[in-house]
Amino acid sequence: MVTETALRAPAEERYSDELAKLAQADDSPRPRGWVLSARAVRRFILGDPKLGVVRKFYGDDPLVDRAIVSLMSNQGLMLVGEPGTAKSMLSELLAAAISNDSALVVQGSAGTTEDHLRYGWNYALLLAEGPSEKALVPSPVLTAMRTGKIVRFEEITRCPPEVQDALISILSEKALAVPELGAEQAVRAVPGFNVIGTANLRDRGVHEMSSALKRRLNFETVHPIADPAHELELVLKQLGERLGPAGVKVDVGADVADILVQTFQDLRSGRTKEGASLTRPEAVMSTAEAVNVLHAAALEAAFLDNGKLTGAHLARQIQGVIIKDEPEDGKRFKAYLDHVVKERSARSGPWRDFYQAARALRLT
Amino acid sequence: MAGLLSGGARAAPDLSCAPNSYMPEDAAILLSDLECDVHIAPIRHHSPACAWHLKAMIAEIGPAAILIEGPDDYDPLIPLLTHAETRPPVAIVSILEGPVRGASYFPFCAHSPEYVALQEGAARGVPVRFIDLPATDKAMREDDSNPLDPIQPLALDEWAFDSSDYVRALADRLGCRDGNEVWDQLFEARIGEADWRRFFGDVGRYCSHMRESTATTTMEADGTVVRETRMVAHLAQARREIKGPILTVVGGFHAPALAEALPRLENVAAPSRGKAERSPYLIRYGYRQLNALTGYGAGLPLPAYYEGLWQTVAAGEAAPFDKLAHRLITDFAAHLRTALLGAWTAVPILVATLENAHRLAELRGRPGPLRDDLIDACHSTFLKGEEAGDASPVMAELVAFLTGSAIGDVPASAGSPPLVEAVRQRARALGFRVDDGERRNRELDIYRKPRHRAASRFLHATVFLETGFAQRTGGPDFRSGVDLDRLIEHWSIMWSPLFEARLIERAADGDTIEEALAAELNRRLAALEAQGMGGNASAAIDLFAAACQAGIAAYAERVLPVIEADIVRDADLASVAAALRDLIGLWRGRAALGFDNSAEIESLVGTTWRRALYLLPDLANAGEDRIAATLDALVVLREATGLADESLRALDPVLFDEAIAALLDTELDPALAGAVAALALLAGRIDDAEFAARLSGELRAAYPEMARRIAWLRGVIAISRELLWRVPELIETADQVLSALDDGGFVELLPHLRMAFAALDPREIDRLAHAIAARHGEDAAALIVRHDLPEAEVAANLRADARVREMLEADGLL
Secondary structure, three states: OOOOOOOOOHHHHEEEEEEEEHHHHHHOOOOOOOOOOHHHHHHHHEEEEHEEOOOOOOOOOOHHHHHHHHHHHOOOEEEEEEOOOHHHHHHHHHHHHOOOOOEEEEEEEOOOOOHHHHHEEHHHHHHOOOOOOOOOOHHHHHHHHHOEEEEEEOHHHHHHHHHHHHHHHHHHOOOOEOHHHHHOEEEEEOOOOOOEEEEOOOOOOOOOHHHHHHEEEEEOOOOOOOOOHHHHOOOOOOOHHHHHHHHHOOEOOHHHHHHHHHHHHHHOOOEOOOOOOOOOOOOOOHHHHHHHHHHHHHHHHHHOOEEEEOOHHHHHHHHHHEEEOOOHHHHHHHHHHHHHHHHHOEEEEHHHHHHHHHHHOOOO | OOEEEOOHHOOOOEEEOOOOOHHOOHHHOOOOOOOOEOOOOOOOOOOOHHHOOOOOHHHHHHHOOEEEEEEHHHHHHHHHHHHOOOOEEEEEEEOOOOOOOOOEEEEOOOHHHHHHHHHHHHHHOOOOEEOOOOOOOHHHHHOOOOOOOOEEEEEEOOHHHHHHHHHHHHHHHHOOOHHHHHHHHHHHHHHHOHHHHHHHHHHHHHHHHHOEEEEEOHHOOHHHHHHHHHHHHHHHHHHHOOOOEEEEEEEEOOHHHHHHHHHHHOOOOOOOOOOOOOEEEEEEEEEHHHHHHHOOOOOOOHHHHHHHHHHHHHHOOOOOHHHHHHHHHHHHHHHHHHOOOOOOOHHHHHHHHHHHHHHHHHHHOOOOHHHHHHHHHHHHOOOOOOOOOOHHHHHHHHHHHHHOOOOOEOOOOOOOOHHHHHHHHHHHHHOOOOOOOOHHHHHEEEOOOOHHHHHHHHHHHHHOOOOOOOOEEOOOOOOOEOOOOOOEEEEEEEEOOOHHHHHOOHHHOOOOHHHHHHHHHHHHHHHHHHHOOOOOHHHHHHHHHHHHHHHOOOOOOOHHHHHHHHHOOOOOOHHHHHHHHHHHHHHHHHHHHHHOOOOOHHHHHHHHHHHHHHHHHHHOOHHOOOOOOOHHHHHHHHHHHOOOOOOOOOOOOHHHHHHHHHOOOOOOHHHHHHHHHHHHHHHHOHHHHHHHHHHHHOOOOOOOOOOOHHHHHHOOOOOOOOOOOOOOOHHHHHHHHOOOHHHHHHHHHHHHHHHHHOOHHHHHHHHHHHHHHHHOOOOOOOOOOOOOOOOOHHHHHHHHHHHHHHHHHHHOOO
């Protein structure tokens, strides 16, 4: 049970109103084990102005259709793409809408073992009473199978391949044997069960996926948001979600937020909106990072300044995103400042603030 | 509006159900005007659903005449379009003249409403007419701004289906990615339904919204308004001439304008007919080309998909979309197995794909999987791993599969110009496939097999005519003398509609390939003469060689006088020598090039030879920048004398030797003097002793710059490296001179020595080293010193090298 004081409530809590409205208005057939129909799930993610459901995922509607349909099939769903492209958010929203439960999560890491995917034991009970249903500690996967829900497997490719492959039999047999409880003992998945994986195939320190596992998953690539207007809308919305509950009052002008989005779009694509090309930084320039920058800048404006966000606040916060582990990125950003931002600063006040403050950063 | 009997309005379509509810009723347009008995079918080009409903509409109305939006100068081609042997895709091509040369296309598929209207009209024996402006009118061109692009589709206003504000807003609300998906969902999905009134009512409504969101100024600027005026004029004329119902098939975008004009039809004058320009032709067309045109907005993309839909519905299948999806996915899997090595097409994947397609259609509220549902389903199940842009081979293959490679056919009588027939016939006779659009490779054994030689001639001819049919990828090149020893020519060949279109453009040139080639030759020749190459014969020789390879060697002889005129005007020994080399190359390849009468070219070689000899005394005036080129020229001339013994009698070596001898006492640049001395020695005009005397004279000469001494040596080596071994004095004297130098002098001379000896190959360098070492009683091998440089020094040198390079680059010297 999540209480009022939780730092971040799961999606089904945050959007409980919307989910209730959608369920009430839902007249399409529901797939077995789903709390909503496929169409209602779609509306939940892509928005429905009539019901007052906001859009939560931008830029690729057909991808959402395909993802929903994949989850209705025997195949699992695999979301891949660059970091910060809202893969995890999409998987959370899907799980919340389909199962009304987005909390069944396996977080993949180098330390993930097969127990995290199958089950573990309460060793005190195991020693005292021997293997029994009571002593069994189910993994989120096992729980999802028993209850017919969606389980999310974050960052699959960070797990060693042999751990990843434990999913193969779960996905194809839809069953998990528990030999300790008896030779015939197996948990059979209830309708509604499926897996959403997320992964980053290009990052450092990730493992290959086996072909056998790939065959059991439908892949969807989530791309960064290409439309600056969409990205601006999303960034402002997420900022509101972060500042609102904390009661922080900041005056965020759309022109100031636009500086941030434009800068991120330019650096991400390696081409400015005027058509000049530039060297892309190695650093991940995702929408999520843009929100982080805007959030930090807004906090600075609220608590250390007069409450009005300016380009200068953005400039001071953007450094942390650009300079992560590649020293060259500082130079690249400086070149961007000198050639692109400077020109824009001659035409617009907020860009001038941004430029002047960014010039003062120690970038190299 | 009295007498209004709007099919769309009377049928009061039930628009409450999704997805058509986005079209408010008040936008209905008039489909049928009973008072003047004119009926309008608003269509989208290449839409099977429109074609299907049009068929039903024609059956019910029973028109006495059918008018179709299409250039009115196409009327004479209607009997051909409806001929029993015509098999779509076909296109009508019009030749555009004036500032923008090229061709415009009006394609027809089996599932094009226009084609269905034509067929129905023919079957009923009622008059069928096209009613748009002639194809050559400038209002019919999509875009004149790019004259480089020869393929111009006719302006068909299709852009509105994809990019008008209305369609974009609709796509947003329906959750569709683009206007085509909106169209599929709203209209293609209704193929096979019974009520054509409701269907066309909705199309009309949809299109009038598109029109409302289009500015009047845009329509005036892009020719829409003048075209519609023309259509109305035709309609008025037809109304006056023909009794009974008239059906007008027009792009939905124009339907509102025509409907509006119906009440005042009586007062509209008949269209004025301009004089007929070049008549259009019916040609075979290909789906690949049709799909390429969709970039310009000429109809629905991926024609093979829509043809499949049309056939499935025409076969009377229930649930056509399900049947089509099933068939396309299994066919695609089969296609993948052959097209893409190692592609995954296991049965479970196909089942999953089909299942996904159905579920997507259900989710999106469609009667069955539509085009985008199929593509999305394949996207989900076939792609494994991260998608990298559009580069996924499986998806690219899917697009190619749904595009199709079918090419239509036109009747033998199809009045394609005789030239096209002649080319087609010869291509078939030589074993080239001209009925599909696959790219093929062909190897031609041009020396041993006459048939292969004929095929090579034919392919060269297509290249000469710039048809884009064939591309030579390897083989002997007579022009540049490269790979002359190769026996086989390699070609890459692909038939495309563009090929025939290019031929049609040239149809006026003549009825046979040879006539067309001759006309093209004359055009290029005239251009050459107008351009005036300033006496350089190289372009004319290129032209002659290309024409010979294309098989008109006898005719190409008319280029020879031009070459000759160029040569006798040419005042530069170097370019005359180059022409000589090229002409000798042609003469050697004469059998393969196909001129039996080699006397002409032999006489030309003679002229060139004499011109070169005439220019030879000018060596004295050769500027410093021409030294290298002039040395090359001397080499060419010397090589040419070697041929005199063969059979090129025009090359008289005696004249050359005399001219060289005359130069011996002329004051020349030292490099040229060295070359002349070497030539004289080789020709026996001076003996070894005199050569040696000249040598030591030059090398010990009192030139202020040391470099000039070595230049003489460079001239000798350029003519004949053999002399280094044949005349021992050469090395001897050089050695003496070099030994006498102090270190500073040697370093100063080093770059020039390098230049002089650069022509030697490694073996010759080695031989030279041995000879010099032997002179000094040393063993050359023992002289090899290994310089072990410390790493730091190498690094420092590399840095210095890089720095110098930077400086040179900065000064623009590199």
